[in-house]
Amino acid sequence: MPLELLTVPCLEDNYAFLLHNSDSGETLLVDAPEAAPIQAALDAQGWVLTDILLTHHHWDHVDGLPALRGNARVIGAAADADRLPPLDLAVSxxxxxxxxxxKAQVFDVSGHTINHIAVYVEAAGVVFTADSLMALGCGRLFEGTPAQMWKSMQKLRILPDETRVCSGHEYTETNARFALTIEPQNADLISRIDEITKTRAAGLPTVPSELGLEKRTNPFLRADVPALQSAMSMVNQDPADVFAAVRKKRDTFQ
Known part of the structure; x- marks a missing residue:
């Protein structure tokens, strides 16, 4: 199935994503931070939106919707419908x-917000995670608990290593600097940081990222990995507690 993915920078550091089926002409938009750059990308490709997926209710993921909606089917979490714009299809x-x-698989990835969803499209090899799993990070816990977010990370971690992780913000450089404070000897992380530096110097997005690489370098996916637990001086402790300790450190990291 010919599915094409396009990353669209929006606002100061947001990303929206377009997924297009060249056979059927269908086009999915994932999140709508602002209308202008998304519409410009659609116009440049000659695509028309048929579906819009909203991952969660935060303004920087939905504010562009009114200008883009048209006749597109708007999809979002049934459990969060009272905080989202009107939905045509509510999913769980x-x-x-x-x-x-x-076919697409819906995950409840509560943590950043309650009822945040992620969607995995196997045929395209992509998972749209927005502000749950991010490149070298995870979203700040505005509503959920560390235990909830750790559960969400585990759900996403079981997807195939080659899955492209489409997250919602360009936070990767800061996340990388933080990850290095946790695991300064992680060779995969050191190599990845070099690539991130080159990518950003060229003005290119660091997302999507590869899930297999996230598993080897993202501290928020590694709370049950002995090397990470040792680095946190929390060997054999509950991974949810290790995750909470890493998240607490990230919250105060500059």
């Missing part, structure tokens, strides 16, 4: 969903 974890002609 485990629901069968088809977008751009492909």
């Amino acid at each position: 974890e485990g629901d069968d969903l088809t977008i751009c002609g492909a």
Whole structure:
């Protein structure tokens, strides 16, 4: 199935994503931070939106929707429908969903917000995670608990290593500097930071990122890994507690 992915920078550091099926002409937008750059990308490709997926209710993921909605089907979490713009299709974890002609899997990834969702499209090899799992990080816990977010990380971690992680912000350089304070001897992380530096110097996005690389370098996916636990002086402790300690350190990191 010919599915094409396009990353669209928005606002100061947000990303929206377009997924297009060239056979059917269907186009999915994931989150709508602002309308102008998204519409410009659509116009440049000659694409028309057929679906819009909203991962969570924060303004920087939904404010562009009114100008983009048109006749597109708007999809979001059933459990968060009272905080989202009006939905045409309300979904929950485990629901069968088809977008751009492909089967999609819905995950409840509460933590950053309660009822945040992520969507995995196997045929495209992508998972849209917004502010749950991020490149070398995870979203700040505005509503959920560390235990909830750790559970969310575990759900996403089981996807295939080659899955492209489409997260919602360009926070990767800061996340990388933080990760290095936790695991300064992590060779995969050191190599990744070099690539991130080159990518950003060229003015290019660092997302999507590869899930397999996230598993080896992202401290928020590694709370049950002995090397990370040792680095945190928390060997054999509950991974949810280790995750909480890493998140606490990140919250005060400059």
